[in-house]
Amino acid sequence: MPAVAGPPPGTRKDRGAAVPFSKDEDIRVRVVRYAILAPSPSNTQPWRVAFRGNDRIVLSLDQSRALPARDPHGRWAFLSCGAFLENLEIAARQFGYRADIDLFPAGWPDPGKPLFDPVAHIDLEGDKNARPDPLFAAIPDRRTNRRLFSREEISLSVAGELAECADFELVPFGFSQDRDLVRAIRDLAAEAFLGELSDGDRFFEFLEYFRFTDDETKKARDGFGYAQSGHGMISRFFIGTFLRSRKSALRHPEKFVQKEVSCICARLDHCGGVGWLSTKGDYRIDQVRAGRVFERVHLKATSLSLALQPVTAPIADIPPVAGIRSQVCEFLGLPRTHTLQMLFRIGYAPGVPAPPRRDLASFFPAGEAHNTSHVPGQST
Numbered sequence: 001m002p003a004v005a006g007p008p009p010g011t012r013k014d015r016g017a018a019v020p021f022s023k024d025e026d027i028r029v030r031v032v033r034y035a036i037l038a039p040s041p042s043n044t045q046p047w048r049v050a051f052r053g054n055d056r057i058v059l060s061l062d063q064s065r066a067l068p069a070r071d072p073h074g075r076w077a078f079l080s081c082g083a084f085l086e087n088l089e090i091a092a093r094q095f096g097y098r099a100d101i102d103l104f105p106a107g108w109p110d111p112g113k114p115l116f117d118p119v120a121h122i123d124l125e126g127d128k129n130a131r132p133d134p135l136f137a138a139i140p141d142r143r144t145n146r147r148l149f150s151r152e153e154i155s156l157s158v159a160g161e162l163a164e165c166a167d168f169e170l171v172p173f174g175f176s177q178d179r180d181l182v183r184a185i186r187d188l189a190a191e192a193f194l195g196e197l198s199d200g201d202r203f204f205e206f207l208e209y210f211r212f213t214d215d216e217t218k219k220a221r222d223g224f225g226y227a228q229s230g231h232g233m234i235s236r237f238f239i240g241t242f243l244r245s246r247k248s249a250l251r252h253p254e255k256f257v258q259k260e261v262s263c264i265c266a267r268l269d270h271c272g273g274v275g276w277l278s279t280k281g282d283y284r285i286d287q288v289r290a291g292r293v294f295e296r297v298h299l300k301a302t303s304l305s306l307a308l309q310p311v312t313a314p315i316a317d318i319p320p321v322a323g324i325r326s327q328v329c330e331f332l333g334l335p336r337t338h339t340l341q342m343l344f345r346i347g348y349a350p351g352v353p354a355p356p357r358r359d360l361a362s363f364f365p366a367g368e369a370h371n372t373s374h375v376p377g378q379s380t
């Protein structure tokens with residue numbers, strides 16, 4: 001098995017450019033480094049990777065990183081597999097390869113059950129005609145940004161560029177800057193988030209991946225915390241240690257939840273607009289497809305200096321949100337035959353640090369990857 005050492009994407013040296021690599025490095029290692037920079041719910045990074053033969057990458061879901069309470073049908077996990085595949089394919093093209101992706105090689109999965117079979121086999125073939133994708137440069141810079149955005153309108157030409165970054169035939173893209181619509185979504189998001197976190201299992205699952213301090217972040221190398229809301233080091237030390245610590249969240253969950261709900265409201269009050277993606281079907285393949293398109297939209301937004309944050313609480317697949325989800329679809333004017341896969345706010349804002357990724361070796365079965373170096377090399 002090839003070594004997975006070397007400098008990671010997103011470090012100062014390689015920012016937005018090709019990652020320096022040794023000539024002997026397996027191309028699969030190089031593209032997987034970019035793939036794991038994809039977004040995932042609460043930064044769970046629910047991917048398992050294995051290499052077979054000389055060319056094949058096998059992508060599976062790491063069921064130990066599933067969110068059975070908050071994402072009981074696994075929709076978010078499959079969306080994040082789509083984002084992983086999109087990054088992987090863009091990186092392969094950049095390095096002169098074609099990624100031949102075979103989804104669900106063991107047969108169509110049951111949408112109601114956890115999937116233990118592979119999500120995809122990806123065969124990399126050298127391709128002299130491979131055309132680099134301009135979105136490649138945005139992969140290390142893409143972030144989920146939880147700051148308050150400016151309310152500045154997004155111009156028609158910028159919105160038009162977003163609307164051209166992917167093939168939206170199977171995953172239609174919607175976008176609106178209508179203030180009344182955004183306010184309506186804000187109220188539904190607040191109600192949904194309150195419903196989501198009022199349940200003990202979902203609350204604990206949320207806290208499992210919420211990083212209150214930089215120390216927690218450094219140890220876990222997954223999840224997200226106050227840094228991604230724009231708090232500086234000193235501010236997040238005081239918030240995470242004294243004002244809104246893990247201990248206080250466990251002692252007074254209702255206070256923690258109230259604060260999170262008010263943050264959601266403030267964030268939707270401060271944005272340029274909202275965007276969404278839907279699909280006609282709602283099979284696993286539709287969810288993976290939507291994840292791929294979402295990643296392209298997010299990468300394109302990054303390259304246009306736009307900040308983006310998914311707002312999935314009001315479309316979660318949990319009982320208290322069922323009615324809210326239908327109301328959101330109605331407000332967005334979605335045909336009844338369509339499933340809303342992703343909802344996000346978008347606007348202009350200063351950047352945030354990237355939440356970390358785990359060491360590359362931890363995505364591989366034990367013993368399959370050696371000499372692993374740290375992956376994203378981004379600060380918390």
Ligand SMILES: Cc1cc2nc3c(=O)[nH]c(=O)nc-3n(C[C@H](O)[C@H](O)[C@H](O)COP(=O)(O)O)c2cc1C
Pocket residue numbers: 037038039040041042043044075076077079080083142143144145146223224309310311312313354355
């Ligand atoms: C399916 C899916 C749902 C998500 N839902 C939310 C959400 O509701 N709120 C939020 O702030 N971030 C959401 N995220 C963003 C993740 O939390 C984020 O991708 C993760 O923390 C890693 O950070 P990064 O995107 O900056 O790499 C979602 C991401 C995915 C893929």
